Amino acid sequence: MDELDPVIHASARLRITAVLAALTAGDRMSFPRLQELLGMTAGNLSTHLRKLEDAGYVEVDKTFQGRSPATYLSLSAAGRRAFEDYTAQLRSLLGGEP
């Protein structure tokens, strides 16, 4: 059995990845909405997002809405694949179909 992906294998990053994976492909979510859905502090969310971004799993789009800066987040293709692999590995560990 391969080791579970250490980037996703932390409850906060797993939750972030699961929410972003539930977005329609081609959609991005703003930082405040993601924070609201996860109930995490801004600092905690930023820390984990940076780790996901460093691993190439999350794409960060910094833009402006009027004059205010806004950050939008989405899973990269690698991130989506890593999440699917991770979920399949868990199911396999539980004896189900991968």
Next chain:
Amino acid sequence: MFENPAPEGEPSADGDDLQPERLLALIDDETRGMKRALAVQVPVYYFVWGGAWLLGYLLLWSAWPGSTSPVAVPGWLAIPAFAVLMLGAAITSAAVGIRSNRGIKGVSDFVGTVYGLSWPILGGTVAAIGYALVRAGISDDAAAIYYTSAYALLVAAMYLAGTLVWHSADQLVIALVMAVAAAVTGFFGAPANMLAMALIAGPALLIGGVIALVRLRRM
């Protein structure tokens, strides 16, 4: 490898170890929570429009000359009340739609905006055609049949579009009911067509709302 579960929602250190069952439950919770957050407005659409169609067309029917309504509602009250009900439903739909999709950009944002704007654009088109027909001299009864059926046809077409975009069987059923209502109510003549529309479209949308609510709670 899988040991003490970390508290949900708490900051987690790298490598915090959870049981696989707990991890899958965590994924499932977040996925369902996300889907629920994006679908929370659906029952609202059905309920406000179901109520508006049921009450609005009952009021118009009750106010129409020659109506068999046991309660005669004056036209000065029924027509503005109908307009307020429809406008209120439109504003409520737009507000909850914008709220549930806040903070999301991309494909869904574009589709939602185009779909949302299609309602007032096509609604205005139906009204303009009706106005032209009235100017051309059609009777009040013919205008009542046109407006009632044309708006039901518009709803049917928009729900068909919604079926294609969101792969919703519920929307397909409502679209078919509205198409049938648009096709048959005119044959009752005015004002009975408005009573028929109230009793077909209103309950269909309200039942759709109950089903959408049950689906939302089961997510």
